[in-house]
Amino acid sequence: MSNFTDFxxxxxxxxxxxxxxxxxxxxxxxxxxSFTFLNKKSLIGDAIAHAVLPGICLxxxxxxxxxxxxxxxxxxxxGWLSLYAIQYxxxxxxxxxxxxxGLILSVFFxxxxxxxxxxxxxxxxxxxxxxxxxxxxxxxxxxxxxxTFSIVSILLITFTLLFFKEFKLLVFDRNxxxxxxxxxxxxxxxxxxxxxxxxxxxIQAVGVVLMAAVLITPAAVARFxxxxxxxxxxxxxxxxxxxxxxGAYISYTAPSMPTGPWIVIVVSTLALLSFMIAPKKGxxxxxxxxxxxxxxIQDENVLKVLYQLGESSKNFFVQRYADEIIxxxxxxxxxxxRSIQRLCSQGYLEKIGKLCVLTQEGKTRAQRxxxxxxxxxxxxxxxxxxxxxxxxxxADTIEHFLTPELEADLEQILNYPVVDPHKTKIPY
Amino acid sequence: MNDFWIILTGSLVxxxxxxxxxxxxxxxxxxVGDAISHAVLPGIVLxxxxxxxxxxxxxxxxxxxxxxxxxxxxxxxxxxxxLQSDAAIGVTFTWLFAIGVVLISLFAGKVDxxxxxxxxxxxxxxxxxxxxxxxxxxxxxxxIVVMSCVLISILLVIYxxxxxxxxxxxxxxxxxxxxxxxxxxxxxxxxxxxxxxxxSFESVGAILVVALLIVPxxxxxxxxxxxxxxxxISSGVGVVASASGYYLxxxxxxxxxxxIATMCGLLFALAFVFSPTHGILKRKLVRAIx
Amino acid sequence: MxxxxxxxxxxxxxxxxxxxxxKPVLWNIDLEIPQGKLVxxxxxxxxxxxxxIKSVMGLLPLSSGYCKxxxxxxxxxxxxxxxxxxxxxxxxxxPVSVLDVVMMGRYGKLGLLKRPRKxxxxxxxxxxxxxxxxxxxxxxxxxxxxxxxxxTFLARALAQQADIYFMDEPFAGVDAATExxxxxxxxxxxxxxxxxxxxxxxxxxxxxxxxxxxxxxxxLVANGPTTSTFTQDKLQETYGGKLTxxxxxxxxxxxxxxxxxxxxxx
Numbered sequence: 001m002s003n004f005t006d007f008x009x010x011x012x013x014x015x016x017x018x019x020x021x022x023x024x025x026x027x028x029x030x031x032x033x034s035f036t037f038l039n040k041k042s043l044i045g046d047a048i049a050h051a052v053l054p055g056i057c058l059x060x061x062x063x064x065x066x067x068x069x070x071x072x073x074x075x076x077x078x079g080w081l082s083l084y085a086i087q088y089x090x091x092x093x094x095x096x097x098x099x100x101x102g103l104i105l106s107v108f109f110x111x112x113x114x115x116x117x118x119x120x121x122x123x124x125x126x127x128x129x130x131x132x133x134x135x136x137x138x139x140x141x142x143x144x145x146x147x148t149f150s151i152v153s154i155l156l157i158t159f160t161l162l163f164f165k166e167f168k169l170l171v172f173d174r175n176x177x178x179x180x181x182x183x184x185x186x187x188x189x190x191x192x193x194x195x196x197x198x199x200x201x202x203i204q205a206v207g208v209v210l211m212a213a214v215l216i217t218p219a220a221v222a223r224f225x226x227x228x229x230x231x232x233x234x235x236x237x238x239x240x241x242x243x244x245x246x247g248a249y250i251s252y253t254a255p256s257m258p259t260g261p262w263i264v265i266v267v268s269t270l271a272l273l274s275f276m277i278a279p280k281k282g283x284x285x286x287x288x289x290x291x292x293x294x295x296x297i298q299d300e301n302v303l304k305v306l307y308q309l310g311e312s313s314k315n316f317f318v319q320r321y322a323d324e325i326i327x328x329x330x331x332x333x334x335x336x337x338r339s340i341q342r343l344c345s346q347g348y349l350e351k352i353g354k355l356c357v358l359t360q361e362g363k364t365r366a367q368r369x370x371x372x373x374x375x376x377x378x379x380x381x382x383x384x385x386x387x388x389x390x391x392x393x394x395a396d397t398i399e400h401f402l403t404p405e406l407e408a409d410l411e412q413i414l415n416y417p418v419v420d421p422h423k424t425k426i427p428y
Numbered sequence: 429m430n431d432f433w434i435i436l437t438g439s440l441v442x443x444x445x446x447x448x449x450x451x452x453x454x455x456x457x458x459x460v461g462d463a464i465s466h467a468v469l470p471g472i473v474l475x476x477x478x479x480x481x482x483x484x485x486x487x488x489x490x491x492x493x494x495x496x497x498x499x500x501x502x503x504x505x506x507x508x509x510x511l512q513s514d515a516a517i518g519v520t521f522t523w524l525f526a527i528g529v530v531l532i533s534l535f536a537g538k539v540d541x542x543x544x545x546x547x548x549x550x551x552x553x554x555x556x557x558x559x560x561x562x563x564x565x566x567x568x569x570x571x572i573v574v575m576s577c578v579l580i581s582i583l584l585v586i587y588x589x590x591x592x593x594x595x596x597x598x599x600x601x602x603x604x605x606x607x608x609x610x611x612x613x614x615x616x617x618x619x620x621x622x623x624x625x626x627x628s629f630e631s632v633g634a635i636l637v638v639a640l641l642i643v644p645x646x647x648x649x650x651x652x653x654x655x656x657x658x659x660x661i662s663s664g665v666g667v668v669a670s671a672s673g674y675y676l677x678x679x680x681x682x683x684x685x686x687x688i689a690t691m692c693g694l695l696f697a698l699a700f701v702f703s704p705t706h707g708i709l710k711r712k713l714v715r716a717i718x
Numbered sequence: 719m720x721x722x723x724x725x726x727x728x729x730x731x732x733x734x735x736x737x738x739x740x741k742p743v744l745w746n747i748d749l750e751i752p753q754g755k756l757v758x759x760x761x762x763x764x765x766x767x768x769x770x771i772k773s774v775m776g777l778l779p780l781s782s783g784y785c786k787x788x789x790x791x792x793x794x795x796x797x798x799x800x801x802x803x804x805x806x807x808x809x810x811x812x813p814v815s816v817l818d819v820v821m822m823g824r825y826g827k828l829g830l831l832k833r834p835r836k837x838x839x840x841x842x843x844x845x846x847x848x849x850x851x852x853x854x855x856x857x858x859x860x861x862x863x864x865x866x867x868x869x870t871f872l873a874r875a876l877a878q879q880a881d882i883y884f885m886d887e888p889f890a891g892v893d894a895a896t897e898x899x900x901x902x903x904x905x906x907x908x909x910x911x912x913x914x915x916x917x918x919x920x921x922x923x924x925x926x927x928x929x930x931x932x933x934x935x936x937x938l939v940a941n942g943p944t945t946s947t948f949t950q951d952k953l954q955e956t957y958g959g960k961l962t963x964x965x966x967x968x969x970x971x972x973x974x975x976x977x978x979x980x981x982x983x984x
Contacts, residue, residue, distance in 0.1 A: 042514040043459055092708050093700060094811045094860075099646050102458040103696065106639035110689020113548050113636070117682035135529060135543060209547075209635065213522035220515050257533050258543070261526035268523035275509040283508055286975060293977060383961055384937040386746045390733045393782065394746055398967060401976045409963055454812060588831055595822045599808045605775045605801040606826035606878075607793070653858035655813045 003253045015252060021146045022205050022244035022251075024153035026214055026263065030240025031160045032198040033215025034222070034233055035191060039171040042216040043098075044083065047105040049199045049211030051082030053112025056133055057119060066129060068145045072152075072200050079196040082108050109208070136207035136260030137251060149201045156194055156201075160233075167191055168229055205247055206260035213264040214240065221271045224278035243267040295342070297400050298331070300369050302339045303348060304399075305329050306358050307366035316363050319355035367427045368407075373399040374420035375410050381421040382414070388421040433555040433569050435671050438688055440575035441628040442666025445640035446648075447582050448621050450659055453645050455597050455617075459514075460499065461641045463521035464618065465625045467498040469528025469546060469634050472626060477535060488626050495622020496615065498524060525634075548683040549633035571631055578627045582620060586659070593617070594655065632685040639689035640666060643696050650699045650706045665695050726789045728753040728882050728913035729774065734783035736766070736773045741972035742781065742936070743769050745964065749932060749941040753881075754911040756904055758918040758928035758944075762957050765935040767917045768804065771884045775801055787882060797827060800880035802871050802888055810859055816870050817855040820846055823877030845876040848903060864891035872900060882913040889918065901927055924948055936964065 010016045036045050052075035059074025060066065082104050089100040116130060160167070166187050169177045178184050199211055206214050222235035247263035276284050305328045310316030322336055331339075340356055343349040348362035358366065373395045380391040402410070419425055452461045468491040475490030498520060505516035532541050554571040586593065596603040596613045604610055621641070628637045648662035673688030680687065701707055727750045734747040744766040751757055759767045772778045774785045776792045787795050800823075823845070824838040846852045849869040854862070862870065868888055875883055889897050904914050908929075918924065924931060924944065931948050933939040933956045940952045970976070 037512075037515055040512055040514055042512075042518040046518060089700070092711070093650060093706060095646055095649065096453070096456055096458075096809075098456050099453045099458040099642060099649075102462045102638060102642040103646050103693075105462070106636065106642060106689055107693030107696070110636050110639050110686045111693065113686035114677070114680065114682045114690050117548070117686060118680050121681045134547065210522050210526055212518050213526070216515055216518050217522065220511060220519055223511075224509075256536075258529060261529040261533075264522050264526035265530060268519065268526065271519055271523075275505065275511070281510065289975060290977070379963070380746065384745060384964065385939065386937070387748055390746050390748060393733075394735070397977065401970060401974065402967070403970065406963065406966055406970065409966070413963060454809070456809075591822075591825050591828070591833070592830075594814070594818075595825050598812050598814060598819070598822070599803065601772075601777055601803050601807055602801060602822070602874075604777050605796075605799070605803075606822075607796040608825075649813065653813045653860055654815065655818070658813050 004249075007249050007252050015248075017146050018251065019245060019248040021150055022248040022259075023241045024150050024157075024244070025201050025205050026244030026247070027237045027241040028153040028156040028160075029198040029202040029211075029214045030218035030236045031233060032156055032191075032194050034219040034236045035167055035171050036195060037216045037219035037223070038229075043101050043212065044086070045195060045199065045215040046212035047082055047086060047101045047108075048079045048196055049203065049208045049215075050105045050112075051108035052076075052079045052196075052199055052203060053133065053208050054078050054108055054115055055112075056130065057112055057115035060119065060130060061115065068148045072148070075200040075203075076196055078108065079199055080193075083192055083196070112208075132207070133203050134207045134209060135258035136203065136205050136210070136247075136263070137258065145204075149204055152197055152201045156198055159190070159194055163187065163190065164233075205244060206263050207258065210260045210264045213267060214243065217264070217267040217271050218243070221267070221274045224274040224281045239267060239270055242270075293400075295339075297397075298335060299339045299343055299348075300365070300400055301329065302331070302336065302343060303358070303362055303366035304369050304373075306349075306356075307363065307370055310358065310363075316358055319352060319357045321354060322356070369399045371427050372402050372407060372410070374424060374426045375407075375414060375417070376402075377422070378414055378417055378420050378426075379410060391421065430555045431674065433572065434551055434684065435674050437551055437554045437569065437571045437575060437631050438670030438674060438684070439667045440572065440579050441631050441637070442640050442644065442670045442688070443663040444575065444579045444582055444624050445628065445637060446644040446662035446666040447586060447659055448617070448624060449641040449645035450648065450655075450662055451593060451597055451617055452621065452641060453649065458642050459517055460502065460618070461621055462638045463502065463517045464495045464498050464621050465634055465637045465641065466521040467524035467528075468492075468494050468622055468625050468629070469525050470494060470531055471528075472629060472634075473528055473531040473535070473541065476541065477531075477538065487629075488623050491626035491629075492619060492623045494524070495625065496619055498622075499615065499618045528634075545630070545633060546635075547633050548636055548685040549629065549631045551631040551684045554631060574627055575631070578624055582624070585616070585620065589613075589616075632688070636685045636689045639692050640669075643689070643692035644669065647692075647696045647699045650696075650703045653705065665692070669695055726753070727751060728755070728788065729915070730786045730789070731770075731774065732783050732785070734770075734773065734785060735781040736769055736778055737781045737971075738769075739972050740975060740977075741968040743968075744773070744934075745937045747783070747934075747938045749938060751913065751915070751930060751932075751941075753913050754908055755913055755930040756908045756928050757913070757915040757930040757932060758924055759915065759932045759934055760918055760921070760924060760948075760956065761934035761939075765956075767934055768886050770932075770934065771801075771886055771915070771917060775799070775884060797878075798881040800875040800878040800883045802875045802883070802885040804886045805864070805867055805871065805890060807886075810862070810867060812859065814859060815855070816846070816851060816857050816859060816862070816873075817842060819859060819870050820855075820873045820877050823874040826878060841879065842873070842877050845873040848876060849873045850899060865893050865896040868892050869896065869900070872903075880912075883907070883915065885914065885916045887917050887919065889920070921953070936968075937961070 007015055033045060036042055055074035055078030056071045059070040063070035086100045086104050089095050090097055119130060166182060169182065170184065170187055174184065202211050202214050218236040218239035221239050222232040225235055226232050243263045243266045246266040247259045250257055250262040251259045276282055279285055302325060305325050306320065307316065309320065309324065309328060310318065325331065325336065340349060344351050348359055348365060349356050350359055376395040376398045377391040380386045380394060381388050417426060452458050471491035471494030472487055475487045479486040501520045502516045505511045505520060506513045529543065529546065532543065554569045557570045592608055592613055596608055596610045600610045625637050632640065644662040644665035647665045648658045651661055652658050669688050669691040673691040674684055676691060677684040677687035701709055704710060729751040731747050731749045734744060735742050736744040759770060761767050769778065773780055785792060787799060820842040821834055821838065824834050824841065828834060843852060843855065846855055849872050851866065851869050851873060854866060859870065872888060888900060908914055925948055928944050931944050932941045933952055935956050939956045940947045
């Protein structure tokens with residue numbers, strides 16, 4: 001626990017720097033990555049990330065130092081080259097996009113590893129640390145490197161904010177952007193350069209192998225929580241920042257651990273949680289919503305049966321046993337009792353001993369369902385030309401969902417008819 | 429002799445991957461193959477922890493299962509969580525791979541695996557792990573025995589189920605209409621990719637196996653319009669890359685698996701430029717003549 | 719009961735509803751088609767023409783209803799059904815030859831582990847001859863023109879030697895001469911009591927091509943012999959009147975993720 005307080009008091013200046021650096025890097029990567037996510041090009045980021053490795057190695061080999069500027073320059077060049085190669089292969093041959101991405105990714109990475117092992121074996125004392133680029137090491141962010149990487153991250157964030165509107169249009173509808181006269185080619189060049197730069201700084205913290213997760217997973221998380229693109233970017237940046245913080249902490253407490261995989265586990269866990277519990281889009285919510293629908297349908301069916309029984313006995317407020325309801329329409333017994341209880345507590349039914357009876361509200365609600373059912377049956381026969389003996393099932397579903405607006409449309413289109421296709425009276 | 433064993437191991441891995449890769453790229457599933465090869469890592473580590481050895485059968489089963497789980501997960505995220513498919517692939521494999529790497533670091537003492545092995549395998553050591561028969565005869569390196577079994581299984585499946593694999597790859601809708609189960613052949617293929625990835629893991633690592641899965645078939649795709657020939661050519665490209673990669677690695681004193689991947693890329697580049705049917709030079713020539 | 723074979727209708731669709739992403743694209747379709755007819759499925763874009771064929775073939779999940787072919791479940795009569803998918807549904811860069819593709823038509827009849835024999839090869843070559851493609855047998859499909867691709871698909875379907883054929887836009891991207899040749903071929907097939915059901919776009923040629931039409935626009939507008947069914951007012955209804963309310967309700971179901979059908983409580 002003392003590690004925890006030590007770290008989060010930020011009293012150690014080293015901790016402050018490393019944390020600030022890691023947070024900036026992951027947050028800016030998440031921002032830029034959100035564009036690739038929206039563009040449905042998530043895996044291009046993966047390819048670029050793998051492809052910067054040979055650039056870093058070449059930068060080191062040619063300059064002989066670990067000066068981040070040379071490494072960034074090398075990484076930038078091969079990252080760009082990989083992107084260009086993917087597009088060139090797709091344009092100039094029958095090779096499809098997925099194959100081109102996988103091909104460039106693995107070949108560039110293979111070449112990078114070849115150079116890396118060559119450097120390691122050639123015994124250059126300076127090389128120690130190059131392999132941190134593979135799985136990342138946030139703690140190695142110190143001194144001048146940190147300043148360089150932070151500046152690049154801030155630049156990325158600034159550019160995202162400055163050109164947000166243009167990039168948004170570009171990823172949403174490129175043709176429209178062209179039609180509007182935007183400098184689409186130059187914007188694309190800028191955006192791809194930003195992606196390459198984000199990768200180049202991001203691999204400091206997570207490494208080339210898992211960089212794709214830092215680019216796209218925060219965007220995937222954010223997408224589950226909102227439909228607004230602005231809020232999505234804010235959430236993505238926050239998720240990215242949080243994962244950076246986690247990475248810095250892990251790097252501080254367990255120096256032997258590679259940081260990258262931990263950062264990825266943190267964001268992936270957030271992603272899995274979001275997939276499950278996010279409101280509206282989450283799997284759990286959708287499951288509960290379906291359950292709610294099933295309940296509503298069952299409850300309304302009970303009301304409907306009581307209404308229909310009332311129609312035949314010409315009195316809607318007769319007290320009836322549950323068995324009478326089941327005789328009219330098959331219900332599961334336990335489910336029926338739960339429905340009756342729910343309807344009683346909502347004031348649609350009243351229970352007197354073992355008998356139940358519609359209230360005025362209950363009758364009104366039941367009447368609306370029966371009306372929609374019969375109107376929809378009529379609509380299907382007159383307008384959609386479906387045989388009268390096939391319209392019942394469809395109407396049995398629609399009656400529960402039709403909005404008041406569509407209900408009014410339906411009445412108007414049919415001009416308030418008196419009877420349904422089975423010559424039953426339609427109640428208003 | 430070591431040279432021979434290493435090149436033979438590399439070739440066996442390369443041919444196995446190339447054969448499966450042909451189906452992968454024609455089904456537009458190259459990136460699912462990429463994802464599987466990353467995602468089997470936690471399976472390998474866990475199988476290691478439970479069985480306490482690198483004994484191949486446990487590993488192939490453990491990781492093979494994980495490969496299938498990966499395909500399920502990708503489809504689950506795509507269909508149930510409605511995540512776009514590219515992101516579903518990206519999120520799934522980075523997550524599983526990260527778990528694998530962390531497991532390796534956590535159990536560094538207990539698991540005879542390290543991050544370097546994950547990245548580029550230990551093909552150089554394969555000749556050291558010989559199967560020794562009673563009486564002290566050296567039979568062959570274990571890796572060769574394992575990879576031979578894998579390759580033979582793949583060849584048998586392709587030989588016996590050629591028509592099913594072909595029709596479900598070319599026209600899945602039509603195949604379903606004929607009554608073939610596209611899902612079955614899909615998962616069979618994915619299961620084979622997982623098993624092959626695992627079996628190749630010790631030799632070439634989890635990441636460079638992607639190069640062997642994708643690049644030789646892509647090269648062959650540029651050289652022929654005949655599917656059977658594509659299978660043959662991609663195997664050939666794999667073998668050439670293995671042999672030349674080995675000598676490149678010896679010359680540079682670098683990783684053999686990485687050099688093989690590099691050679692694959694070089695061979696692809698040659699086919700891309702000079703292919704008599706689909707090369708860019710040919711295209712340019714045709715345009716110049718017209 | 720011993721039914722008179724030719725009296726059994728070729729296709730029966732009963733109360734069929736098909737939904738994409740829960741939104742119904744076909745509502746409660748009911749239709750029956752006798753044997754030996756050349757049938758056109760006509761309707762505007764997005765009317766669900768291909769969807770109808772695909773759901774009959776069992777390629778799409780049904781929300782309600784069932785389909786029967788020769789009064790049997792589809793899976794029991796697959797060997798009697800043949801299918802021509804849309805040309806764009808496959809990758810024409812796939813490294814196979816024309817003959818390879820046509821041989822696929824024989825795969826359904828071969829069992830597991832069985833390889834095509836000489837007899838299958840003869841059937842395939844014969845079918846290629848029927849569509850005038852025998853000289854292209856060993857050509858790679860990547861080198862075919864649009865019309866040749868279409869004829870290859872047709873030959874593949876013929877090679878199935880089925881009794882009922884479903885064709886999804888077989889005339890798309892085909893030149894006039896090929897179209898004529900294909901329609902003549904389909905005529906000879908229906909003369910031999912085969913049933914051919916074709917998704918078709920060109921209204922001009924409907925009356926001269928088909929002896930039976932299905933007019934479709936997310937719901938069935940009409941189904942019957944061309945002479946009595948392919949009329950001006952029916953056409954007007956198919957192409958003119960979009961039922962706004964119907965598609966609004968469909969959108970509502972998709973947006974709110976409502977179930978298409980109530981679950982039955984038994």
